[in-house]
Amino acid sequence: MPIYLKNVCFTYQPDSPFQNQALNGISCTIHDGEIIGVTGPTGAGKSTFLQLLNGILKPTAGEVEVDGVVTSQLKGRALVNLRQKVGLVFQFPEDQLFEVRVFDDIAFGPRNLGWSEDKVKRAVQWAMDMLGLDKDEFQDRSTQELSSGQKRRVALAGSLAMRPNYLLLDEPTAGLDAYGRQLLLALLRKLNREYRTTVVIVSHRLEDLAAVCQRLLVFQAGQLALQGTVSGVFGHQEALQEVGLQLPPLNELLWKLKAYRPEIDPTVLTLEEAAGEIERAFEVYFQGGPEDV
Amino acid sequence: MIRVNQATFRYKDSLPAALNRISFTVDPGDFIAVLGPNGSGKSTLARLLNGILIPDEGTITVLGMDTRDVSLRPDIRRAVGLVFSNPENQMVASTVEEDVAFGPENQGLPREKIRQRVDAALARVGMLELSHRPLHLLSGGQKQKTAIAGILAMKPHYIVLDEPTSMLDAQGRKDVIQTLLELNRRENIGIVLITHLVEEAVWARRILVLSQGTVKMEGSPEEVLLKTIELNKLGLESPLITRLVAELNRRGFTIPPATFQVDDLVRILCRSI
Numbered sequence: 001m002p003i004y005l006k007n008v009c010f011t012y013q014p015d016s017p018f019q020n021q022a023l024n025g026i027s028c029t030i031h032d033g034e035i036i037g038v039t040g041p042t043g044a045g046k047s048t049f050l051q052l053l054n055g056i057l058k059p060t061a062g063e064v065e066v067d068g069v070v071t072s073q074l075k076g077r078a079l080v081n082l083r084q085k086v087g088l089v090f091q092f093p094e095d096q097l098f099e100v101r102v103f104d105d106i107a108f109g110p111r112n113l114g115w116s117e118d119k120v121k122r123a124v125q126w127a128m129d130m131l132g133l134d135k136d137e138f139q140d141r142s143t144q145e146l147s148s149g150q151k152r153r154v155a156l157a158g159s160l161a162m163r164p165n166y167l168l169l170d171e172p173t174a175g176l177d178a179y180g181r182q183l184l185l186a187l188l189r190k191l192n193r194e195y196r197t198t199v200v201i202v203s204h205r206l207e208d209l210a211a212v213c214q215r216l217l218v219f220q221a222g223q224l225a226l227q228g229t230v231s232g233v234f235g236h237q238e239a240l241q242e243v244g245l246q247l248p249p250l251n252e253l254l255w256k257l258k259a260y261r262p263e264i265d266p267t268v269l270t271l272e273e274a275a276g277e278i279e280r281a282f283e284v285y286f287q288g289g290p291e292d293v
Numbered sequence: 294m295i296r297v298n299q300a301t302f303r304y305k306d307s308l309p310a311a312l313n314r315i316s317f318t319v320d321p322g323d324f325i326a327v328l329g330p331n332g333s334g335k336s337t338l339a340r341l342l343n344g345i346l347i348p349d350e351g352t353i354t355v356l357g358m359d360t361r362d363v364s365l366r367p368d369i370r371r372a373v374g375l376v377f378s379n380p381e382n383q384m385v386a387s388t389v390e391e392d393v394a395f396g397p398e399n400q401g402l403p404r405e406k407i408r409q410r411v412d413a414a415l416a417r418v419g420m421l422e423l424s425h426r427p428l429h430l431l432s433g434g435q436k437q438k439t440a441i442a443g444i445l446a447m448k449p450h451y452i453v454l455d456e457p458t459s460m461l462d463a464q465g466r467k468d469v470i471q472t473l474l475e476l477n478r479r480e481n482i483g484i485v486l487i488t489h490l491v492e493e494a495v496w497a498r499r500i501l502v503l504s505q506g507t508v509k510m511e512g513s514p515e516e517v518l519l520k521t522i523e524l525n526k527l528g529l530e531s532p533l534i535t536r537l538v539a540e541l542n543r544r545g546f547t548i549p550p551a552t553f554q555v556d557d558l559v560r561i562l563c564r565s566i
Binding site for chain 2: 041042043147148149174175176177178179180204207244245246248249250252253256257260271272274275278279282283
């Protein structure tokens with residue numbers, strides 16, 4: 001089922017001198033089985049938004065409805081169930097590993113849900129497979145001796161092992177090199193396609209979001225400034241600039257070229273499509289090589 | 294000059310060396326990018342360059358001073374400033390100017406002199422107007438520029454930056470890189486920029502590619518960044534614009550392959566109109 005937000009507001013430390021309204025009147029729907037990107041400049045309310053979706057924070061006004069249940073009404077066991085359904089992976093999750101053995105760290109969530117040890121084992125095995133962590137090689141290793149990339153994979157496996165229907169990730173590619181980023185994005189695609197997991201990714205790297213997301217939500221100063229398909233949002237160059245977001249280099253290039261060749265579509269998403277746009281617009285000038293120009 | 298000569302460093306005897314027989318030099322006013330995937334030894338290298346870590350084998354000298362010599366360490370740290378990815382780890386005061394003044398105060402400089410140094414450093418990173426601002430009200434980019442100003446106030450010959458933009462948004466990234474370029478060009482401060490982003494390495498005069506603790510590639514951006522296959526093998530990618538140019542050239546365009554920046558490609562394409 002979708003997640004509905006109706007007029008959601010959130011204020012940190014209300015009625016105090018430090019009162020800070022992080023979100024103001026957010027209404028939107030996160031559809032079942034989609035990959036959706038959430039972006040915006042620092043301090044726009046992205047991380048607050050994420051924490052409202054799994055009940056860590058409850059709205060100070062308005063409602064968040066997950067699987068037909070309004071989160072602010074949940075208590076105790078029901079809240080635990082919500083957290084199982086809606087997994088949240090914080091920024092730099094590798095900083096939060098605390099068990100000594102890799103297996104135990106991944107099994108921590110499932111065990112907390114009261115699953116039988118047999119079920120826990122299967123869940124851990126599945127999560128390790130998804131992350132490409134060989135069980136025999138890794139399960140008995142110490143979490144402290146892993147590289148930072150391996151640690152992040154263990155942390156992600158811990159979230160996946162709870163078999164969430166929705167997976168929320170805060171800046172999951174921060175600090176990863178090109179290879180690590182591609183692995184992670186491929187994993188999210190696989191989860192979405194093969195297991196119908198709904199994925200919500202917070203990132204300020206629009207190129208990462210463009211690579212996997214179907215839709216984008218753009219936050220600014222606690223409000224939804226833009227939403228739509230990735231291409232649709234990339235069509236609002238001025239609005240994005242105003243928000244302080246930088247288009248991926250391909251789209252930035254195409255927008256600049258459009259000033260000279262208006263027929264260019266600056267919202268395409270792949271390198272091949274971008275090359276196609278440039279080829280169509282500039283081909284004429286390159287026929288016969290540059291000496292004829 | 295910073296001279297790294299066959300430097301090897303191990304965190305533990307039982308582990309493979311984090312850096313293995315690394316050699317290179319950083320000339321005065323140089324701009325070197327150290328590019329490498331996660332776990333390649335980049336951060337270890339940053340800490341070796343100003344003597345926070347000491348090589349197990351080989352030597353590192355800064356302006357002729359050997360980092361193994363304990364008595365020279367204050368001079369070495371003043372000559373080579375270090376900026377980390379999370380500026381908050383480096384902040385010690387509550388306002389911008391107090392934070393920048395921390396280093397010169399510790400040096401025991403007279404008040405007047407401290408004032409001059411702080412104002413000059415803040416002006417150089419474009420933060421003078423914000424000098425009274427509490428640190429917690431700064432954006433990530435402004436915090437990182439404050440950290441850089443704190444280093445500048447020590448009058449360094451070199452600044453080593455370890456992934457200085459990894460916690461910043463697009464505007465912050467641009468800001469910090471722009472600041473580094475100006476310091477390098479106008480004031481001849483030597484820069485060692487440690488990063489995993491090829492888009493940032495493009496600005497350097499020379500690129501060193503590190504993988505598994507050794508230098509795998511070395512040269513100008515033109516020499517390093519066009520070697521797509523070699524970079525891929527090391528878990529890195531050539532810049533997106535460079536890959537686009539390769540694709541366009543496959544389709545019959547004749548654009549110089551060493552085109553790295555959006556604006557350069559715009560200029561090349563539109564000059565032909």
